[in-house]
Amino acid sequence: MSGLILAYSLLVNDNNDNPAPAAPSPPSGQPDQPLPDNPAPTLPDNPAPSLPEIPGTGVLRQGDSGHGVYELQVRLLQVPNIYDGGAIDGRYGMEVGAAVARFQKWYGIQGDETGVYGDHTRLALMLRTK
Template identity: 65%
Template sequence: MDGPVLRRAAIGTAVVAAAVLGFTVAMLLPGDDAARADRPTTPAGAPVEAADGVPPGEADPDGAGTLREGDSGPAVVELQKRLLRIPDVYVGGSTDGTYDAVLTAAVARFQLWYGIRGDETGVYGDDTRHDLEARTTPAAG
């Protein structure tokens, strides 16, 4: 092969690699429009959702005790401490008890890396909880 052919092949390979990397990163970032599109909207005067994102009187599809962005408290601290024990999932993450965008991304990363399918991406539901608890010990006080 001569120089121009190799150069074109290298450029083509770089473009494909960049596209794959960009797609992968986009799938892990919270707050994209596609994720919001499948969330129901609340018309004016309708019942407001509870802090866990589930309308009053309805069971959470991800299981009782599900945690998601916007939640806070001791259960979130427990989740944060457990995720810190999984290499490279929540590096330098906070244990402040706030389920923020960084924690959502860490939960999504954990789900992706360990093939957890039963919960919404970035949501700490029953399937994610069982897998994380099987891989870690309870958080120390």
């Protein structure tokens, strides 16, 4: 509680020459008693709801579509000779799969299926593009 009082007094007191006391004086006639120790609040037992997926995350493969594929296509175009002239239409077709496979091969990306945009390929592509 004294932290709240201190924060309040700092907010209301504009005069830096006369800072407010950290805690108010007890009313006259009452002894000065320490504040009780309050345990830190505990978090509820139920877990927080899962967050929505961020566009451009998760595994992308042939047949997928949407904003994540659009972002992938934009990044692939930034790497010379990987997806030159490829469409930016948000659809993961054969051409995108071939570009991802080419990128994986040329840059030695391992850990994802060939032609599948997984975590390893994503990290490598993001490090090389804007």
